[in-house]
Amino acid sequence: MAPIRLAIVGLGKIARDQHLGAIEATDGIDLVAVASRNAKLDNIACFHEIGDLLASDIAIDAVSLCTPPQGRFEQAKAALDAGKHVMLEKPPGATLSEVFALAEMAKAKGLSLFSTWHSRAAAAVEPARALIAKRKIKSVSVEWKEDVRHWHPGQAWIWEPGGLGVFDPGINALSIVTRIMPESFHLVGSELTFPANRAAPIAASLSFETASGIPVGAEFDWRQTGPQTWDIRIETEEGSVVLTHGGSRLIVDGVAQIVEEDREYRNIYRDFVALVNNGASDTDYSPLVHVADAFMLGRRIQTEAFED
């Protein structure tokens, strides 16, 4: 099969840190164009807007959107309308309605749409999933605490409505938990802490229950300095299963396991190539559904102003 000719839209931090290297390392897909308002790449056709790219003579098969979620619907729709397959960086959009609509459009046009969750592609996720499928789960607790100043320096959009605040990292944890749990769960309590001067939360405390009543707790916090915490702890009747380092390491009953090298973005591009070549889509929006629920059911707590 001929390699997929890919264009990237949005050449910010995540595109440069992760996407470019992952595309380079993945068989079956080649970067042939970029659309970015502010940046260019050498030796690649570059455009200011996706509209210019789609109107150009550059032949592409697929588009990978690495722009912030606000405004991504129009870009994705333009790509689908032009007959291109689409891959979405997480979160897939600013609203559920728009991502549900994109899934229907892609289906109607027979195009592949991949709503990615890079943390799901972390090395310990599938081993953990297989392991707990054989155990009886008692409880799940998530601790996802990091320093926003380090990870999102000066990113104003992330504090705006649609930017999700601490749910921008927290949705990564939810993308893992929704993947590994053998049954669905829903929110029963939500406390969101907003800085006085910001439109998005800096911390969230969430209580979920599975359909059969198993408690799932999650603490997200953007104020952690020093060591960072991205842990998911599953207590089972047979002992504990713990994912650490964002899903890249696995500790079972206190014993660190050997898992593959972590290569999240290479895995998602490998999966995108497979989806396109098989005419399939992957549009599981359940992590974003939980985030929307957390806002809808959220009790607001105000805290001191946050300055970068």
Add this chain to the structure above:
Amino acid sequence: MAPIRLAIVGLGKIARDQHLGAIEATDGIDLVAVASRNAKLDNIACFHEIGDLLASDIAIDAVSLCTPPQGRFEQAKAALDAGKHVMLEKPPGATLSEVFALAEMAKAKGLSLFSTWHSRAAAAVEPARALIAKRKIKSVSVEWKEDVRHWHPGQAWIWEPGGLGVFDPGINALSIVTRIMPESFHLVGSELTFPANRAAPIAASLSFETASGIPVGAEFDWRQTGPQTWDIRIETEEGSVVLTHGGSRLIVDGVAQIVEEDREYRNIYRDFVALVNNGASDTDYSPLVHVADAFMLGRRIQTEAFED
């Protein structure tokens, strides 16, 4: 076909004002039991909890849940687990995750689940839908303004997280607009006004766009005294189509139309009977999806404290 033997869970204002009379007036369904913490009906088997009802000797086929949305998941799940069809008063639940899970459970068990939107059953809705399907829409504007003190006197739950505040009536408007519009739409801006002492909004200003770019605006306000406003105005290239009085009256190009007598709840019980008898479900949650989006994308404005 034998009439459906129905139990009502929750015997509050909406059950007494609407459900009891509608059931009485509907062929093919009989009320045989009630579960309510605080209230009883004469000559009907009464229980405190749905669990007591389901464990009793009273034979029922279906359950209609008229309780507040918080906590309704467990009731609906218990009914489905016991093999009963379920009808949900709006809003269908406190979270999207739980209602999506209920839809999957009902499907897996081959039971009917009807997530009702009583305003969709208003007399002018289907005529309006048929009319605008033949026209070219330019814009839609919703004005849904009522006096919360009159309609929800002392209902503390409606101001709590999950109670939805002004979206409790506003979701009725959204249930009409999602029904009559020929294409989907998604939120692009949301301003939510919260009283200083309440956890739910008293007003909301929403901007949506359809997939093809048609603007849909909505203004919800719970502070309107005097005449109440529940209007939806659709401007088309061929003239205006206006629904007033919550969807019960229709004005086309300035001329009031004759529509059927309004009988929202009788219509939804008629539809529930048809769904059960046909082994079908109706689980369109799009109005609640828009509400969750409005919270997720909402910019908060604080206003003066509200006292009943």
